[in-house]
Amino acid sequence: MKLNRIGIILIACALAAITLVVTLLVMRQQDSQAAQVRVKGVGLAKSLSGIPVAQLDDGKTAGLLNALLAYHDDGNFAYAAITDANGRTLAEVASRGTMTPRVALPPDAASGFGERELPPSAAGPVLREFYGPMTDRSRGTAFVRVGFQQPRFAVLARDVSFLALLALMMFLVVPVIYLVIKREMAPLAGLHDQLRQLAAPDQPSSRVDDMRELVSGMQGYLAQAGERVARLELGARTSTADNRLLQYGSKKLNAALHSLPDGLLMLDPGGDVTFVSGKVEPLLGIPADALLGKPVDDWCRDTALRTLLARYSGAARDGARPQSVEFAPANVEGRQLCATAQPLSGGHGAMSFGTLVVLRDVTREQLARQAGNDFVAHVSHELKSPLNVIGMYAEMLADADEESLRVESLNVIQDEIERMNALVGNLLNVSKLDAGSMSPERNRVRLDDMLRDAYDQAIPRAEGKGLHVALDLPRDLDAVTIDKDLFRIALNNLLTNAIKYNRPGGSVTLAARNDGHEIVISVRDTGIGIAAPDRDRIFEKFYRVSESGAPVARGGHGLGLYLTAQIVELHHGRIAVDSEPGVGSTFSIHLKSAPVPAGAAVL
Known part of the structure; x- marks a missing residue:
């Protein structure tokens, strides 16, 4: 009985769904027809407004009005009329069974085109009228009025077969679902019948023992099922915790790599960039998006860096030892970088995971080396010049007979000695500062x-x-x-x-x-x-x-x-x-x- 009730409920739900879908489709058709009527009405009214009134109304017939409307006529067309400012009809044509309503135009009709809905007559349909002023003013201010019947709720003939096929498909789903449910519930239904037979009052005591054994077995089975479900839940929780732990570790490692003062690039064995740290962009002057997933030749403009990375990509990969190179990046002016490429391998070199490239800013070190070299050269010159002067004036002093020349030579020698003494003193003081002994x-x-x-x-x-x-x-x-x-x-x-x-x-x-x-x-x-x-x-x-x-x-x-x-x-x-x-x-x-x-x- 329960399965029968489920089947009835499924059929009722299917019928309700079919009714809802058909209703929505019919409403969509009605909206589509209304939109088509609006397009036709506006276009026809604008077309007629540009034709001279004399061609539309020759005094005997409706002139071009009949020919134009015969071309545009369809099942929803009602009428078309040309009226003057006082509402007198100059020309009109109407479909069979309809006539132009004697309704005054709105006060703002002369300002532009518009549309309105006219109430139905005693037995007529609802009309949708489109109106606008005529361009030709030879007979005064004239207006064009075009009316169409408001589309009604109806199923178009071309859509009947589609709706019938859709309803049939939805209805056929019901027996399939019913059969699946019936098959899955068949063991439970059989067990239910057996329990009822065992619970009958006229059954012998042996059947009661069988029923107890059956209930005991079911309890054991349910206990095992509960334990199995508990183990699955524990496994699911453990897996969730492991996944979260892995995600946390991955995020922590990623944050640590991005916080390093040096820039990091990771290349796969083919030479494409798979990881870029946040320090790479200010060092190379290239956005991270322009590096990820791209081969080196697509983004690297520095010849020294491109030559270094070419040794670690494709068949030419050199996994023996790391190598370094210094270069001035093309996109960042006034900076010197040191790039070190380190092969990433596992299994004692049997597996290659790519290449790790470390970019370090060595601008200050280079400037310090250059300044040190300049300092040595300059100090050498500073020491050599006083010595030359002292030697020259010492020779003059040895050969000088005049007292004034000897005094001048001694003063110059003393000045140069003081100059050298100041230089040596500065050097000693700087040495003490660097050693921390001052x-x-x-x-x-x-x-x-x-x-x-x-x-x-x-x-x-x-x-x-x-x-x-x-x-x-x-x-x-x-x-x-x-x-x-x-x-x-x-x-x-x-x-x-x-x-x-x-x-x-x-x-x-x-x-x-x-x-x-x-x-x-x-x-x-x-x-x-x-x-x-x-x-x-x-x-x-x-x-x-x-x-x-x-x-x-x-x-x-x-x-x-x-x-x-x-x-x-x-x-x-x-x-x-x-x-x-x-x-x-x-x-x-x-x-x-x-x-x-x-x-x-x-x-």
Whole structure:
């Protein structure tokens, strides 16, 4: 009985589905016919409005109106009429059984084309009318009116066979479903009948024992099934946990690879890119989308990198050892990269997984090497020049008889010795800084005497180049805790640069001021100034500002400002520069002040 009820329910559902589908198809047909009527009506009204009224109405017949409407006529056409502004009909034609309704046009009919729905007559259908003004105004303002019958709900003859076939297919699905359900439920139905027979009151006791055995077996089977389901659920949960763990590990590894400071590229054995880290784009100047899944020749414009990667792709793959190459990327100006290709293999080299390429920015290392080479060459020149001068003046001193010539030779030799001594001292101080063995011996110092002494030493050097030196100190300058000898080196380096890179007739000003809890010492010059790109690097070791177009080449070894910045940093201060090319530069040292307690000794 239960299967019979299921069959009836399936049939009812199928019939309801068929009815719904047929209804939707009929409604779609009706909407399609209405759209066709609208297209025909608008097109016909616009076509008639452009024809002269005299051709449409010759006074005897409807003129071209009959011929045009005979061509456009179909089952839904009702009428077409030409009326004047007062509603009088100038010409009309109507299909059989219909006539033009005597209904006034809307007030805005003269402004453009429109459509409206007219109520049905006593026995007529609903009409859809399209109207608009005539272009020809020879008989005054005239209007064209075209009417079509509103499409009704009906099944088109051409669609009957399709709907019947669709309904038949849907109806045939019902017995198939019913047979499948009946076959699957047949064992349960047979078991149900057997249980009813065993449960009958007239059955002997042996049947009761059989029923108990059957129930016991079913309970065992259900228990086993429950255990099996529990194991499957546990396996599913374990698999889900393993998948999530693998996903977490994969995401963590991916995040770690993207966070590395070097760029990573992974190529498959064929040479196509399969992985790109986030650092590759700023290094190579190529978006990751342009690399993934592409062979090397499609995106690589750097000959050195392309040659390196060609050794690890296809039949020419070289899996023996990693190789490196340095190159300047074509898409990023002013950068030097080092690319290292490492074969990825497993099974003691029996399996190849591709190639790992590590891109590292070695621009700073290259600049440091270049600066070091330039420094060695420059220091060699700086040492050789004083030695040549000392040798030349030593010969002059040996042969000189005049007292003035001997004094001049001794002064020149002394100056060159001091120059060499300053260079060697800077080199020793830089070496101590790099080794970390320079530790300042701080004492509380008043800067007035030290600044005046530095000012007095700078005057002869400045006057020899036609420069004016000024000292600007407040009346009461706070004390600072510094290593006096080290700080004098930093101050002399700033004054030496201000004099060296000044212009004839310029000035150098050494100033200091109290600024809250700081003392600011500044060296200001009216020299050539420093360009913006150089201001960020002038405190680097061995760096020298380029002087393209300078009238006189100036010496220098690129250590003075580096040493000054390091000494200021050792005193927990900071140094700043404000410069404009062609105007001058101002170097400012900021130190924390150390007020002098009562009775304390000050150097």
